[in-house]
Amino acid sequence: MNRNVDLKGGVAIEDHGVIGDLRTVALVGHEGTIDWLCYPHFDSPSLFAALVDPEKGGYWRVSPEPDGVLKRQFYWPDTNVLVTRFYTSDGVGELIDLMPLGKGARSEGREVLRRVRVVRGHMAFRMECFPAFNYARDEHETHVVSGGAAFVSKDLSMQLVTPAKLKQEGRGVVANFTLQESESMVFTLREGGVEGCHLHLHTHDSAEKLFRDTVDYWRHWLSKCKYTGRWREMVQRSALALKLMTFEPSGAIVAAPTCSLPESPGGTRNWDYRYCWLRDAAFTVYAFMRIGFDEEAAAFMRWVEARCAESGDGPLPLMFCLDGSPVPKEEELLHLSGYGGAKPVRIGNLAAHQLQLDIYGELMDSVYLSNKYAAPISYDFWRHLRRLVDWVCENWHMADEGIWEIRGSRRHFVYSKLMCWVAVDRAIRLADKRSLPADRAKWLTVRDAIFEEIMEKGWCAEKGAFIQAYGHEALDAANLLMPLVFFLSPVDPRMLSTLDLIRKPPREGGLTSDGLVFRYEADEKLDGIEGSEGTFNLCSFWLVEAMTRASAARPDLLDEARLIFERMQGYANHLGLYAEQTGMSGEALGNFPQALTHLSLISAAYNLDRTLGRHD
Numbered sequence: 001m002n003r004n005v006d007l008k009g010g011v012a013i014e015d016h017g018v019i020g021d022l023r024t025v026a027l028v029g030h031e032g033t034i035d036w037l038c039y040p041h042f043d044s045p046s047l048f049a050a051l052v053d054p055e056k057g058g059y060w061r062v063s064p065e066p067d068g069v070l071k072r073q074f075y076w077p078d079t080n081v082l083v084t085r086f087y088t089s090d091g092v093g094e095l096i097d098l099m100p101l102g103k104g105a106r107s108e109g110r111e112v113l114r115r116v117r118v119v120r121g122h123m124a125f126r127m128e129c130f131p132a133f134n135y136a137r138d139e140h141e142t143h144v145v146s147g148g149a150a151f152v153s154k155d156l157s158m159q160l161v162t163p164a165k166l167k168q169e170g171r172g173v174v175a176n177f178t179l180q181e182s183e184s185m186v187f188t189l190r191e192g193g194v195e196g197c198h199l200h201l202h203t204h205d206s207a208e209k210l211f212r213d214t215v216d217y218w219r220h221w222l223s224k225c226k227y228t229g230r231w232r233e234m235v236q237r238s239a240l241a242l243k244l245m246t247f248e249p250s251g252a253i254v255a256a257p258t259c260s261l262p263e264s265p266g267g268t269r270n271w272d273y274r275y276c277w278l279r280d281a282a283f284t285v286y287a288f289m290r291i292g293f294d295e296e297a298a299a300f301m302r303w304v305e306a307r308c309a310e311s312g313d314g315p316l317p318l319m320f321c322l323d324g325s326p327v328p329k330e331e332e333l334l335h336l337s338g339y340g341g342a343k344p345v346r347i348g349n350l351a352a353h354q355l356q357l358d359i360y361g362e363l364m365d366s367v368y369l370s371n372k373y374a375a376p377i378s379y380d381f382w383r384h385l386r387r388l389v390d391w392v393c394e395n396w397h398m399a400d401e402g403i404w405e406i407r408g409s410r411r412h413f414v415y416s417k418l419m420c421w422v423a424v425d426r427a428i429r430l431a432d433k434r435s436l437p438a439d440r441a442k443w444l445t446v447r448d449a450i451f452e453e454i455m456e457k458g459w460c461a462e463k464g465a466f467i468q469a470y471g472h473e474a475l476d477a478a479n480l481l482m483p484l485v486f487f488l489s490p491v492d493p494r495m496l497s498t499l500d501l502i503r504k505p506p507r508e509g510g511l512t513s514d515g516l517v518f519r520y521e522a523d524e525k526l527d528g529i530e531g532s533e534g535t536f537n538l539c540s541f542w543l544v545e546a547m548t549r550a551s552a553a554r555p556d557l558l559d560e561a562r563l564i565f566e567r568m569q570g571y572a573n574h575l576g577l578y579a580e581q582t583g584m585s586g587e588a589l590g591n592f593p594q595a596l597t598h599l600s601l602i603s604a605a606y607n608l609d610r611t612l613g614r615h616d
Contacts, residue, residue: 010054010339011035013261014573014588017073017082018241021099021110022248025257027051027592028097030073030574032063032084037112039156040191042247042254043274043321045134047158052260052345053336058132062095062116062187064088065124065176075575079218080240081211082575091121091181100210102217109190111161111200115207117184125179127187129160130172135333135347142171147198149173159192161200226292227602229609234569237576238598239291242284245595247322251299252276253284254322256580256591262342263533263581263590270342272349273580273591275327277319278304278359279403280595281366287602289373301370304363305377308384315395316388318359319352327352354401355410360392361419364426365485371430382436389427390439393446396420402469403478404519412470414458415478421450422485451487455494463509465498468520475502475511477519477539480546490549499546499557515564516571516582517543534581534589540568541600548608558611565608568601 011029016036018025024044027036035050035057049057063086070087076096086093095116116125133140133153140153148161149168160166164175164185177185186202202210221243227235245254259272281304288297307324308316319327332344367385371377377385396417399410424447431438457470468476479498483490502517504510511518516535544565551558571582578597580590 010050012587013051013339013579013592016573016577016592017075017084017097017575018244018257018577018593019080019082019097019099019112020244020257021101021105022243022246023110025244026097026099026112027258028073028082028084030071030084031061032071032086032095033059033061034097034112035059036258038257038274039158040110041322042245042257045156046136047131047133047156049132049135049336051258052339053136056132056136056336058130058136059128060114060130060189061126061128062114063126064093065126073574075237075240076215078222078236078240079215080244081215081218086123088121088123091118091123093118093123093125093179096211098211098214100214102213102220105210105213109192109200111188111190113202113207113210114187115184115202115211116179116187118179118181120181122178122180125177125185127162127164127175127177127185128172129174129187129189130170131158135345136336137333140171142168142173143194144168144173145194145197147201150192150194150197152193157191157193159190159197159200160187161190161197161202162187163201224292224295227290227606229605230612231565231569231605231609234572234576235291235602235605238601239288239293241577241593241598242287242595243293243296245593246296246299247276250322250324251296251301251303252320252322252324253280253300253595255280255319255596256594258591259347260342260345261339261579261589261591264342265583265587265589266341267532268343269533270338270344270346271351271591272330272347273594275319275321275349275352276303278307278316279318279356279362280599282362282369283596283599283603285366285369287599289369290606291602294374297370298374301366301374304366305381305384308363308381308388311384311388313387313391315355315391316359316363317352318354318356319349350407351401351405354405355398356402356405357392357396357398357400357416358403358413358419360388361422361426361485364389364423364430368426368430371434376434377430379436382430382434385427385430386436386438389423389443392420392423393442396424396446396450411468411472412457413476413478414454414466414469415476415481417450417454417458418479418482418485418487421447421454421487424450425486454487459494463501465501466494474521475509477502477511477517477536477542480539480542483546483549484542490546491553495546496550496554499550502543511539512543515543515567516540534583536581537568537571537578537594537597538580538600540564541597541604544568544604545600545607548604548611551611561608562612565604 050059256273260270263269328348330348330350336345402413517539519536547561579588579592
């Protein structure tokens with residue numbers, strides 16, 4: 001459990017697993033409670049949200065009676081099928097949670113399937129289902145009918161289908177039942193009204209077939225993974241987690257499937273990550289292609305191309321809804337208590353309207369990688385990209401809110417300038433490689449001007465490090481990407497000096513605590529937000545990769561990079577999943593699971609393993 005916050009009956013972030021069907025996900029607590037599910041899509045209103053309000057948010061629990069039994073949660077090997085096992089003196093029970101995929105999925109609709117069975121002895125169970133539609137803002141009617149129950153709200157109706165005898169309690173339903181060895185009980189949640197529950201009942205055999213077909217789907221998908229190096233299990237689990245965060249109809253990937261899980265215990269740094277950031281493009285394409293998932297990388301690139309084609313002459317939006325539409329305005333849900341009391345609970349994202357110049361670099365890097373390792377880009381795509389690069393050439397000198405989406409005043413962030421350099425550099429490389437028409441003279445002039453300015457204004461000789469923003473000498477872990485994007489050699493003296501300072505603990509002016517990296521020193525004057533935050537898991541993996549590359553000149557850094565990488569594995573939860581941050585007591589903080597963390601894990605593992613291979 002989270003050791004810094006009284007969760008008031010809720011389940012800690014790190015005590016969850018995730019299941020999904022490439023449209024949405026459900027978070028399942030280690031004691032058998034689904035306390036987060038947005039339906040029908042990742043960014044739809046919530047159906048269960050006890051994660052951010054245990055009393056009002058709604059939940060769906062299946063657990064033994066009495067409580068207090070020994071529990072263990074794990075994924076069925078090589079899949080996203082989740083198993084929660086219960087141990088008592090009377091027997092052993094299993095709760096298997098999945099969203100059917102593959103040939104076994106029903107053509108007439110999607111469903112969340114929960115099958116509880118006893119494998120030894122006997123066990124008494126209790127099922128409770130209390131939905132709370134639209135973030136607990138919409139009223140609903142509950143009907144107990146033949147074959148289950150129906151929950152009907154003004155915009156969405158759901159059926160709980162089961163042979164168990166249900167009893168209505170308030171706006172929800174409960175069931176008490178006892179199973180003997182080899183017996184099972186199946187519950188499914190699907191969209192539908194009062195009529196027809198009985199038509200969708202599962203037998204033991206049909207539920208077993210769905211389980212086997214879904215296992216086969218995930219194993220077949222994972223078999224495309226080409227990674228065979230060290231830490232293979234962690235890399236594959238990260239790939240499986242990323243696939244869960246993929247919206248299959250469009251190819252987009254959500255930053256995380258949750259909203260408003262706090263970056264500091266009980267704090268106000270609570271954001272909605274259920275959208276797709278262009279920033280993730282380069283990391284996604286690189287990570288997926290490196291380990292063999294070319295189809296996912298290509299699908300995401302098609303999504304990116306469509307967004308570029310829709311853009312006008314102004315700055316490109318930095319995030320989108322999964323279908324490419326604008327992100328809704330930010331709202332504060334003041335009726336919800338927040339995870340561990342962290343308020344306000346926010347939906348929508350105000351940062352969608354910020355200026356973040358770094359997105360152009362990540363976008364162009366992803367296009368460059370896709371063109372190099374997958375398929376050549378089309379001329380029409382190039383026309384759209386050329387227009388964007390010309391815009392960067394005219395506007396790179398502007399101040400912005402930067403990669404960390406500050407809510408204070410704009411600044412000249414070094415990382416933003418760095419990625420503007422990347423945008424122009426990759427455009428030049430593409431034009432030369434493919435003989436594409438471009439204003440090369442202008443682009444070369446701008447690229448070199450950005451480089452010189454970063455080296456002059458972004459470097460602090462007194463600190464011996466690249467700083468966060470012009471005129472502000474704080475460190476920023478984002479500058480670890482300088483050698484990763486080939487701006488500087490990883491063994492350039494300035495880069496090595498920056499690396500050495502970042503690796504120091506905060507009390508000595510650095511950003512690293514036992515190998516875990518803060519993205520910057522949280523400062524209300526900088527980011528306009530009260531409170532502190534934990535170490536940023538993404539930045540910790542960036543440190544590993546920067547040290548790996550620097551080991552060409554400093555061999556001592558390679559062993560340390562490996563130790564940090566393996567230490568970071570110990571901060572994953574019991575299922576190998578990471579939230580955005582790690583708190584000072586080792587607890588998970590921020591939205592969960594976070595795509596960028598798992599993408600950076602794959603990249604760090606790939607490059608570290610390759611470098612170690614040359615030395616072994």
